[in-house]
Amino acid sequence: MDKIDLGSYAQNTWCPGCGNFAILNAIKYVLAELHSEGLPLENVVLVSGIGCHAKIVDYINLNSFYSLHGRSLPPAEAIKLANPALKVICFAGDGDAYGEGIEHLIFAAKRNIDITMIIHNNRVYGLTTGQYTPTSPLGFRGKSTPAGTQESPINPLDLMLSSGATYLARGTSHGIELLKKIFKEAILHKGFSLVDVLQVCVTYFNMYEYYDKHVYELSGHDAGDYHQASGKIREWDYNQEAPIALGVFYKKELPGFEERFPVGVAQEPLSLDLKIKELIKDFI
Amino acid sequence: MDDLSILIGGKAGFGIDKSGSLIGRLLNQSGYRVYIYRDYPSLIRGGHTFSIIRASRSRIFAHQEKVDLILALNQETLSLHRNRLKEGCFFIFDSEQLKPADEQECGLGLPLGKIIKEEHASEIMRNTCMVGALAKALGLDFDLLAGILKKEFSREADLNLKVARRGFNEARELIKVEPLKQAALPLISGNQAIALGLIKSGLNTYISYPMTPTSPILHFLAEIADSFSLNVIHPESEIAVALMALGFSYMGKKTAVGTSGGGFCLMTEGLSFSGIAELPIVIILGQRPGPSTGLPTYSSQTELHFALNAGQGEFARFIVSPGDAEEAYYWSAMSMNISWKYQIPGIILSDKNMGEGVFNFDLNAAGEIEEEQPVYWDGKNAYKRYMVTENGVSPLSFPPVKGAVIKVNSYEHDENGITTEEIKDTNQMQEKRLRKEIFLAEELENIKTVNVFGDKDSETALLCWGSNKGVCNEIGQRLGLKVVQPIVLNPFPLRQFKDALAGVKKIICVESNATGQLVLLIKGHGFNVDDKILKYDGRPFSTDELEEKVKAYLP
Numbered sequence: 001m002d003k004i005d006l007g008s009y010a011q012n013t014w015c016p017g018c019g020n021f022a023i024l025n026a027i028k029y030v031l032a033e034l035h036s037e038g039l040p041l042e043n044v045v046l047v048s049g050i051g052c053h054a055k056i057v058d059y060i061n062l063n064s065f066y067s068l069h070g071r072s073l074p075p076a077e078a079i080k081l082a083n084p085a086l087k088v089i090c091f092a093g094d095g096d097a098y099g100e101g102i103e104h105l106i107f108a109a110k111r112n113i114d115i116t117m118i119i120h121n122n123r124v125y126g127l128t129t130g131q132y133t134p135t136s137p138l139g140f141r142g143k144s145t146p147a148g149t150q151e152s153p154i155n156p157l158d159l160m161l162s163s164g165a166t167y168l169a170r171g172t173s174h175g176i177e178l179l180k181k182i183f184k185e186a187i188l189h190k191g192f193s194l195v196d197v198l199q200v201c202v203t204y205f206n207m208y209e210y211y212d213k214h215v216y217e218l219s220g221h222d223a224g225d226y227h228q229a230s231g232k233i234r235e236w237d238y239n240q241e242a243p244i245a246l247g248v249f250y251k252k253e254l255p256g257f258e259e260r261f262p263v264g265v266a267q268e269p270l271s272l273d274l275k276i277k278e279l280i281k282d283f284i
Numbered sequence: 285m286d287d288l289s290i291l292i293g294g295k296a297g298f299g300i301d302k303s304g305s306l307i308g309r310l311l312n313q314s315g316y317r318v319y320i321y322r323d324y325p326s327l328i329r330g331g332h333t334f335s336i337i338r339a340s341r342s343r344i345f346a347h348q349e350k351v352d353l354i355l356a357l358n359q360e361t362l363s364l365h366r367n368r369l370k371e372g373c374f375f376i377f378d379s380e381q382l383k384p385a386d387e388q389e390c391g392l393g394l395p396l397g398k399i400i401k402e403e404h405a406s407e408i409m410r411n412t413c414m415v416g417a418l419a420k421a422l423g424l425d426f427d428l429l430a431g432i433l434k435k436e437f438s439r440e441a442d443l444n445l446k447v448a449r450r451g452f453n454e455a456r457e458l459i460k461v462e463p464l465k466q467a468a469l470p471l472i473s474g475n476q477a478i479a480l481g482l483i484k485s486g487l488n489t490y491i492s493y494p495m496t497p498t499s500p501i502l503h504f505l506a507e508i509a510d511s512f513s514l515n516v517i518h519p520e521s522e523i524a525v526a527l528m529a530l531g532f533s534y535m536g537k538k539t540a541v542g543t544s545g546g547g548f549c550l551m552t553e554g555l556s557f558s559g560i561a562e563l564p565i566v567i568i569l570g571q572r573p574g575p576s577t578g579l580p581t582y583s584s585q586t587e588l589h590f591a592l593n594a595g596q597g598e599f600a601r602f603i604v605s606p607g608d609a610e611e612a613y614y615w616s617a618m619s620m621n622i623s624w625k626y627q628i629p630g631i632i633l634s635d636k637n638m639g640e641g642v643f644n645f646d647l648n649a650a651g652e653i654e655e656e657q658p659v660y661w662d663g664k665n666a667y668k669r670y671m672v673t674e675n676g677v678s679p680l681s682f683p684p685v686k687g688a689v690i691k692v693n694s695y696e697h698d699e700n701g702i703t704t705e706e707i708k709d710t711n712q713m714q715e716k717r718l719r720k721e722i723f724l725a726e727e728l729e730n731i732k733t734v735n736v737f738g739d740k741d742s743e744t745a746l747l748c749w750g751s752n753k754g755v756c757n758e759i760g761q762r763l764g765l766k767v768v769q770p771i772v773l774n775p776f777p778l779r780q781f782k783d784a785l786a787g788v789k790k791i792i793c794v795e796s797n798a799t800g801q802l803v804l805l806i807k808g809h810g811f812n813v814d815d816k817i818l819k820y821d822g823r824p825f826s827t828d829e830l831e832e833k834v835k836a837y838l839p
Contacts, residue, residue, distance in 0.1 A: 010702045042684035050694070057691070058702050063683045065534055066693040066703070067527065068553055074524040078531025079683075081515065082489075086684060107520040261515070275511065276480055280645060282435075283470035284312060 004032045006041075010058040019173030019199030020120060024056055026179035027089070027118070030187065031062070034087075044087045047076040049096035052127050052201075053120035056091050070101025073108045076115050077257075084114070084258040087187060094121040098134040098156050109163035109192050111257035116186045117194045119156070123238075124205035136205075137239045153238040160194050161226075161233055161250060167193030168229065168250040172211050173200050178246060185248065191256050198244070211244065218247035226250070285461050286341055288316075289348050290418070291365055293334030294357030294411075296324055302436075303355075303411040304335030305471075307418060308642060309432045311339035312471050314424060315464030319754075320471075320642035321347040321824060326496070326580040332360050341464065343644060345608050345754020349828040352459060353421065355414050356382065357396075374458045376417050378410070392421065392455055399450045409447045416451030422461040426452050469644040474634060474751075475500040477609040477645060478568055481616030486655040488537040489515040491525045496580050497636035498542035498570040522547035526554025526565070533563040534692055536682030538620055542568035545587050546577065552594045555629055559599025561692045562627040562670065562678065562717065564658075566619050571635040573822045582822025583636035585750055588801040591631045592774055598714075600626065600721035603774035605633040607735075607753025609643040610650040611771060617653045618731075624658040626677060626720045633773070635796070637824045638751040661688065668699040672712055676719035725775035733772035734780040742766040743789040746834065747813065749773065749802050752794050755825045759834055762827075770802075778809055790814045792837050794830065 006028045014020050035041050044062050048054035050069035057064035065075050072090045080088045097105050097119055108115060124142065125131040131142040132149045135156060139148035157168050167189040171179040179197065186193035198215075200208050214236075222228050229250035236242040290307055294300050304320055312318045316339035325331040336347045349368060354375040356362040359382050362375060369375065369390070377384065379393030387393055394417055396410045403409075412433070419429040429452070430445055437444045472480075479501050482490070492502040506516040515537075519528055525541050532539040543551060548569050558565045569591055573584040591603050602622050606612040616632055623630035661667055661681040667688035671678040678699075681688050691701030696713060698704045735753070738746070738760030745766040748756040753769050760767035768784045770777060785791070793803050793813045798820040803813045815837045819825055825833075 008702060040684065040686065042686050042688070045683055055703070061689055063689060064691045064693075064701070065531065066691070066695060066697075066701075067530075068557055068694050071523070071527045071553075074519065074527035075531030075534065077519075078489075078528040079535055081517075082532050082535035082537050083683070103520050104524055107524070272484070272512075276484060277647065279508065279511075280470040280472065280480070280647065283472045283476075283645070284309070284468045 004035060006031060006060050006062065008059055008061040012059060013055065014052060015203050017202040018052070019122060019201065020053060020056065022173035022176045022179060023118065023120060023197055023199060024059055026176050026183055027056070028060065029180050030183045033184065034187065039087065043085060044089065045079050046089050046091065047072045047079070048091040049093060049101065051093035051096050051125070053091050053093040053096070070096050070099065071104065072097070073101065073104040073115070073117070077108060077111070077113050080113055080115055080258050081261055088115045089187060090115055090117045092117065092119055094119060094123060094135045095125045095133040098154060102134075106159070106163045109160050109165040109194070112164055112166050112191045112254055113257040114190055115192060116189070117192070118183065119194065119196045120199045121156070121196050122199045122201035122205060123207070124201050126201045126204055130204035135238050155233065155237050156196055157233045157249060158230070161230060164192070165194050166191035166250070166252045166254050167248070168233070169248045170196045170198065170246050172198040172215055172246060174208060174212060175246065178217065182248065189251065191252070191254055214242070214244045215246050216243055218245050218249070221247070221249070223248045223251040285459065287338070287348070288340070288459070288461065289336060289338045289351040290353045290355065291334055291336050291351045291368060292355040292357070292414070293332065293361030293365060295329070296327055296331040296333040297329035298357065299408045299411040300333045300335060300357070303415055304337055305642070306415050306432060306436060307337045308471055310415070310419060310424065310429060311337065311461070312468050312644070313428060313432065314461060315466045315468065316340060317343045317469070317644050318471055318642070319344045319346065321637070322640055322642070323823070324581055332364060334361065334365065344758070345643060346758055346824065346827050349826040353418070355418060357410060357414065374421070376414060376421060376455070392417065392458065394451060394454050399447065399454075403443065403447050403450065405443055405447050409444060412444045412447045413451035416448030417455035419448075420452045420455035421458040423457045424461060424463070469646050471642055472609055472645045473500060473640055473642050474609055474612045474638040475640065476504055477612035478616045478632060478634065478639070479504050481613035482540050482566065482620055483512055483514070484613070484653060484655065485617035485620035486538045487514060487540055487620065489517065489529070489532045489539040490541070491517045491519060491528050491539065492542045493518065493522045493525050493547055495544045495547045496570075497572060497583070497639040498544060498568050498634070500640065501542045501568060522550035523554070526551040527557075529565045530554060530558060530561065530563045533565055534682070536680070538624065540566040540568065540620065542570065544570045544572050545574050545590065548587070548590070548594065556595030556597055556599070557694050558629040559595060559597060559601070559717070560696070561694055563692060564623040564627050564629070566623050566630045566632065568632045568634055570639045571633065573820065579822040581636065583751065583796060583824060584820065584822060585635060585752070585796040585801065587633065588773065588805065591633055592805070599717055600628045600724065601774060602626070602628060602630040602724065603633060604630070604772050605750040606638065606771060607750055607769055609645040612638065613645070613647070614651045614653055615771060621656040622724065625656060626724050627658070627680070628720060628724075633750060635751050641751070669701045670697060670699045670713065670716070672699060672716050675723040676716040721775050728772055728775065728777060729779055732780070733770065733777035734784045735769040735771060736784045737761070737767040737769070739764040740766055741787070743787060744838065745785060745788040745791050747791050747793040747802065748795070752796060752825065755827055755830050756794055758827050759830045762831060763834060763838070765834070773805065776805070776809055781806070781809070781811070785811065792817060792834060794825070796820065796824075
C-alpha cells in the first residue's frame with residue numbers, strides 16, 4: 001500500500017485519550033487503502049456536523065464540508081445527488097445526528113442514499129462540557145440534569161433498521177482493527193450505511209472499562225436476515241446492562257435514491273431561450 | 285369597452301380558479317390586457333373563493349373594487365359581492381339555487397343543475413357552463429372559447445365543449461366586448477415568471493418544502509423539470525431545504541429555494557451559513573400576513589426587515605423585490621447571477637399578490653439578461669477556497685478536481701477553509717466577506733434599480749415596493765403624481781433613490797404592512813416620509829381604494 005499522508009496542518013485539539021483518535025486513524029487508513037486500490041482522493045468528500053467529532057474534517061487534507069450541528073446529512077445528500085460518482089462520508093456526534101438532526105437521519109435512511117454515516121457516539125455532549133444526549137443511559141447525571149435524566153435512551157440502530165438503512169454496524173474506539181474493517185465495508189456498500197462507534201469521551205463519560213467488559217464480536221450472524229439483525233440490535237438497548245454486540249448487524253442491497261433521481265444536464269443557451277419562448281406561448 | 289372587470293365566485297374546491305383562468309384567456313385572446321386577482325381561503329373544500337378578472341386596452345396590474353359582471357355559482361357570492369356591481373351591470377347565476385328579486389333587470393339565470401344532468405357531466409362543469417354563458421354575454425364568438433377549452437381540458441374536452449355550448453345558447457348578450465387587433469401576450473403568474481427567470485440564469489436545482497404562496501413554483505418546476513433538465517426536490521423540512529441547497533452550491537450547481545415567512549424562519553441557520561461559507565443560494569421569500577401562521581393564503585409586505593436581518597452575524601446579502609411579471613423574471617435571473625458572482629445569498633421578496641397574481645408577460649420588455657459565470661480557479665497556484673482578494677471574491681472550484689482540496693466551513697476559517705480563532709484571520713475574513721457588498725453596490729449603480737413613473741415633475745411622490753407597483757403606478761398617473769419604486773432593497777441603491785426623489789416635497793409611502801417597513805429602511809438612509817398608507821388585512825389595494833386614500837393626503 002502507498003504511504004500517503006492524509007493529515008492537514010490543523011493542530012489537533014482533542015483531549016489526550018479521546019476515542020476520536022481511533023476513528024481518525026481508522027478512516028485515514030481505510031481511505032489510503034482505497035486510494036491504493038484505485039479510488040481517486042479528489043472523489044472523496046467528507047462532511048461533518050458540529051461538536052468534537054466534527055474537527056475530524058479539519059484534520060484530513062481532503063475535500064470537506066464542515067456543516068452545522070445536526071446538519072451533516074442534507075448537504076451530504078446534495079453532494080451525492082450532484083455527482084453520484086463521489087464517495088460521501090459523513091461524521092456526526094450522537095447529540096448531533098440522534099438529537100438535533102434526527103429528522104435528516106431518518107429521511108436519509110428512508111431514501112437509502114449511498115452515503116456512509118459514522119457516528120461518534122460517546123453518549124455525552126463534549127464540546128458544550130457534559131450534558132446528556134439521546135443515547136445517555138436513564139439517570140445520567142450531566143450539567144443540565146444534575147439529578148439524573150428522567151428519559152430512556154433511544155436505540156439508534158433499531159431506529160435506523162426500521163427507517164430503511166441498508167448497512168448497520170457497531171464498533172468501539174477500543175477496537176481499531178474492527179473499525180477499519182467496518183468503515184471500508186460501509187464505504188463500499190451501495191446504499192445508506194451507518195456505523196455507530198461507541199467512542200469514549202475520557203473527560204465527561206469514560207466508559208472504557210464498561211465497554212471492555214460487555215462487548216463481543218458477532219459471529220455466526222446472518223446480516224442478510226432482517227429478523228436476526230433486529231434481534232441482535234435489540235439485545236442491548238443502550239440502557240440496561242447486557243452484552244454489547246460489535247460488527248455488522250444488517251446488510252442488504254437495494255436501489256439508492258441517487259440511482260432513481262434524474263440529474264439535470266446543462267442547457268445550451270440558444271435552446272434554452274427557444275424552450276422558454278415555446279413554453280410561454282402556451283400561456284396566451 | 286375600455287376596462288372590464290368580472291368576478292367569479294363559489295365554494296372553494298369547485299373550480300373557481302380554473303374558470304378565472306379560462307375567462308382571463310378568453311379576454312386575453314380577444315386582444316385585451318388582463319390581470320387576475322385570486323382570493324381563496326386556507327382550506328381544500330368549502331369556504332368562499334373568488335377571482336376578479338380585469339381586462340383593459342392597456343396593461344394593468346391591479347384590480348378595481350367595482351365590477352361589471354358577477355358570475356355567481358352560489359348565493360354567498362352574490363351576497364358578499366353584490367355591492368361591487370356597477371350601476372346597470374349584470375350578474376349571471378344558477379337559477380336553480382338563487383332567486384334574486386331583481387333578476388329581471390340585471391340577472392341572467394342558468395339552470396346549471398339541469399344542464400349538467402342532461403349532459404351527464406360532473407358537478408365541476410357548472411363552471412364551464414357559466415363560462416360558456418359569459419362568452420355569449422360578452423358577445424364573443426363561441427369558437428374562441430372552444431379553442432381555449434380544447435387546450436385546457438385534455439380529458440373530457442368534448443363534454444366540456446358541449447356543456448359550454450349549452451351555457452352559450454341559454455345566455456344573451458349583456459356587454460359587448462369588441463375584439464382588439466393587438467397581439468395577445470402570455471398570461472402568467474408571478475411565481476411562473478420567477479421560475480422562468482431562474483431557469484434563464486442557469487438554474488440546475490430547485491428545492492422546496494410546500495408553503496403558500498410559493499408552492500406553485502415547486503409544482504411548476506417539477507412539471508417542467510424533464511424538459512429543462514432540472515433537479516426538483518421536496519425534502520423533509522425547510523432546514524433540510526436550505527442545507528441541501530448549500531450542498532448543491534458546493535458542487536457548483538445553481539440552486540434556488542422557495543418558502544414563506546415560517547419556512548424562512550427555519551432556513552435562517554442555512555442563510556447565515558451561506559454568509560460565512562460563501563456558498564451562493566437564491567431564496568424566494570413569498571410574504572403573507574403573520575405573525576406565525578397568520579393568514580396563510582393572503583398577502584403582505586412584512587418580511588423586509590426580516591430578510592434584511594435574518595441569520596446570526598453580519599454578512600453581505602442581496603435583496604430584491606420585483607413588482608410585476610417582467611421584473612420577477614429579470615430580477616430572479618439577476619439574483620442568481622449576483623449570488624454566484626459574489627458568492628452571497630440572494631433573496632427575492634415576493635408575496636401572495638405577486639406570486640399568485642396573473643399578469644401579461646412581455647418577454648421582450650423584460651430586459652436582456654444572460655447567465656453569467658462566476659470567477660473560477662485558474663488551476664495555477666495551490667487552491668485556496670477562501671483566497672483573500674481585492675473585491676473579496678475568491679475563485680471557485682468544485683469537487684472533484686485533481687490536485688485541489690476544496691474545504692468549506694461554518695466556523696471562521698483561514699484561506700484554505702480550516703477552522704481558526706486567530707485575530708488576524710478573523711478580521712481578514714470578516715472584512716473580505718463584507719467587502720463584496722461594497723463592490724456589488726457599485727456594480728448595481730449601473731443598472732436601473734429604482735423605477736420612476738407617473739408625472740415625473742410632480743412635487744408629490746407615491747413611494748412603494750414590490751407588488752404595490754402596479755396599483756401605485758395607475759393611481760399616480762390618474763392623479764398626476766410621481767411614483768418611486770426601489771426594486772433592489774439591499775444593498776440599498778442610495779444614489780438612484782436620491783435622484784428619483786429630486787424635486788419631491790412630499791412623500792406618501794404605500795405599503796402592505798402595519799408598521800411601514802420601507803419607511804423605516806429609508807429613514808436609516810436619511811429620508812423622511814410625510815404620510816403613510818398602510819394596509820394589513822392581507823388583501824391587495826384596489827385602484828379605487830388607493831385613489832381615495834391618496835386623495836385624503838393631497839391638498
